[in-house]
Amino acid sequence: MDVKTVCLGMLTDGEASGYDLKKNFESSFGHFFAAGYGSIYPALAALAEQGLVNCREVPQEGKPDRKVYRITETGRQRLLEELAKPNPSHKVRSEFLATICFAHLMDAEQIGTVLKSRLGDIDRYLAMFDDFERTCMRDWPKGMVFSVGLARSVMSAMKQYIEEHGDQLRTESTAGKRAAAG
16 A cells, blocks of 8 residues: 555545644654655655546645645545555565664664663554554544554564564673684
């Protein structure tokens, strides 16, 4: 699923500006689908050009007009077609995992810093999920609730794995450096 399709999905909840969609990507989708202004605004422009969303400008005092987007019926149909695809891919892009692949080239302190940083990120995600549950999840569709629950499980498992096995990386790194120096 690309940014355009996710934007269409978000717009089924009502009108939104690019800024509103960016906030939604950062909060509700941030744990599994990243998108910045550099991809959101071009996606909205392409959707408008294809007639999948309408755009209206809302005047703002002392600022440029705010563009607000609304999904069209054609856009809703396109979204439903995309959702009907039986096998959505599950791609994981992780700078953390890419870094850890080269742990043998790092010293124990560097590895410890990377692991500690990742554990901090995981704790922030888990706190965000807790906040969702306390404040807004009861009003969410079942699919959103499911995705947060699955993400919580994945993050909890990752945290547990790092805590239980992270020392293996530091030990290998130290041994590998001694062997290379020998």
